[in-house]
Amino acid sequence: MAVGSIMIDxxxxxxxxxxxxxxxxxxxxLTNLFATIMLFGIFSLLSAGLFVVMDAPDVAFTEAAVxxxxxxxLMLATLALTKGQKKSHEEDYEExxxxxxxxxxxxxxxxxxxxxxxxxxxxxxxFGDPDAPAQTHVARYYIENAMPxxxxxxxxxxxxxxxxxFDTLGEVAVVFTAGVAVLLLIGGKRPKxxxxxxGDGGQDET
Amino acid sequence: MKPxxxxxxxxxxxxxxxxxxxxxxxxxxxxxxxxxxxxGVIFSAALILYALVFGLDAAEKIIPSHLLRILASLGxxxxxxxxxxxxxLGANYLDYSVLGSNQxxxxxxxxxxxxxxxxxxxxxxxxxxxxxxxxxGRE
Numbered sequence: 001m002a003v004g005s006i007m008i009d010x011x012x013x014x015x016x017x018x019x020x021x022x023x024x025x026x027x028x029x030l031t032n033l034f035a036t037i038m039l040f041g042i043f044s045l046l047s048a049g050l051f052v053v054m055d056a057p058d059v060a061f062t063e064a065a066v067x068x069x070x071x072x073x074l075m076l077a078t079l080a081l082t083k084g085q086k087k088s089h090e091e092d093y094e095e096x097x098x099x100x101x102x103x104x105x106x107x108x109x110x111x112x113x114x115x116x117x118x119x120x121x122x123x124x125x126x127f128g129d130p131d132a133p134a135q136t137h138v139a140r141y142y143i144e145n146a147m148p149x150x151x152x153x154x155x156x157x158x159x160x161x162x163x164x165x166f167d168t169l170g171e172v173a174v175v176f177t178a179g180v181a182v183l184l185l186i187g188g189k190r191p192k193x194x195x196x197x198x199g200d201g202g203q204d205e206t
Numbered sequence: 207m208k209p210x211x212x213x214x215x216x217x218x219x220x221x222x223x224x225x226x227x228x229x230x231x232x233x234x235x236x237x238x239x240x241x242x243x244x245x246g247v248i249f250s251a252a253l254i255l256y257a258l259v260f261g262l263d264a265a266e267k268i269i270p271s272h273l274l275r276i277l278a279s280l281g282x283x284x285x286x287x288x289x290x291x292x293x294x295l296g297a298n299y300l301d302y303s304v305l306g307s308n309q310x311x312x313x314x315x316x317x318x319x320x321x322x323x324x325x326x327x328x329x330x331x332x333x334x335x336x337x338x339x340x341x342x343g344r345e
Contacts, residue, residue: 057239061231065247070332073254077339151310152236152317160241161317165300168320169285171243172327176282179331183275187338 009053016050033079041072054127058156210259217259224252232325236314242321246328254336262340271337274330281327288319 023043030036044067051060125132146158160168232245257265289300297304302316 058241058244061239061244062247065244065251069251070247070254070336073251073258074335074339077336081339081342149309150313150317152314154236154238156239157235157241157317157321158313161320162302162313165289165302165320168324169289169300172282172285172324175331176278176327179278179334182335182338186342187334 012053013050016046016053020046037072037075037079040075041068044068213259217255221252221256224248224255228252232321235321236317242324243328246325247332249325249329250332250336253333257336257340262337266337269333271334274334274337278327278330278334281323281325281330284323284326285320288316
């Protein structure tokens with residue numbers, strides 16, 4: 001039974017990761033921005049599926065709602081504003097002389113960075129390893145004490161709202177700041193004439 | 207956008223369900239997956255769907271933008287205010303244990319209020335951002 005469910009987990013993981021890889025390659029290769037945004041949404045949904053397999057439904061929930069839902073809509077709204085079609089690679093690169101585009105330096109940077117990251121993963125303890133530092137410090141305390149101390153069965157909520165209340169307050173402040181920033185930048189009514197282009201104080205029209 | 211009968215009918219069925227689900231996620235976050243962040247996003251998704259199908263002006267009639275600004279601030283204020291109340295009752299900032307008659311009740315009330323603040327702010331800010339972007343392309 002346990003072996004069977006682990007096998008299924010591995011199978012689902014491989015499938016989801018393969019789809020993730022295919023989606024990211026497709027995102028890189030596509031020039032149609034509308035299709036790219038749709039693929040971003042699919043990418044988020046696949047990530048949410050991975051989080052579910054890793055028994056993190058709270059994170060999966062957020063990823064599905066924010067990544068696949070709202071940010072897709074916001075990117076579509078932005079696309080509707082710009083109505084842009086990304087320049088195809090042919091126009092951008094291949095018609096220009098090759099000195100404008102040398103792939104070797106970026107390729108080397110990406111390769112070295114990737115190799116360093118892969119090297120870094122060798123020290124990371126295995127997934128679900130009981131001796132991993134993440135499992136031995138505060139996690140154990142939360143699992144043992146969250147229910148008697150807060151009376152909230154969902155430990156994630158207890159940690160998020162109570163034990164780590166300061167962090168969450170900061171996160172809400174960040175969301176609020178984002179809203180204020182958007183309002184300051186593009187909120188409100190746009191000035192009708194081109195007076196806004198002339199100078200800084202061109203708000204009032206005569 | 208020109209009216210589309212199927213979209214109108216389907217979204218009229220869906221929007222109440224989405225809002226109900228958002229409220230479920232909000233207030234059931236103590237027991238199952240979910241909480242203020244997710245609930246706020248789902249709630250705003252319902253109104254964004256309404257704005258997409260019925261038009262931005264109809265959506266702004268339901269929630270005017272000045273109300274959204276008040277709500278966005280109100281959520282953050284609720285969160286920070288719970289901390290201040292805890293301070294006034296003699297505990298550390300954001301220590302909910304003193305809010306109720308005993309520790310469990312206090313923590314429960316504190317988490318509920320804090321999550322409510324998170325949900326209100328997230329929902330309002332998402333709508334503010336969407337209205338700002340969508341309203342920009344309107345004229």
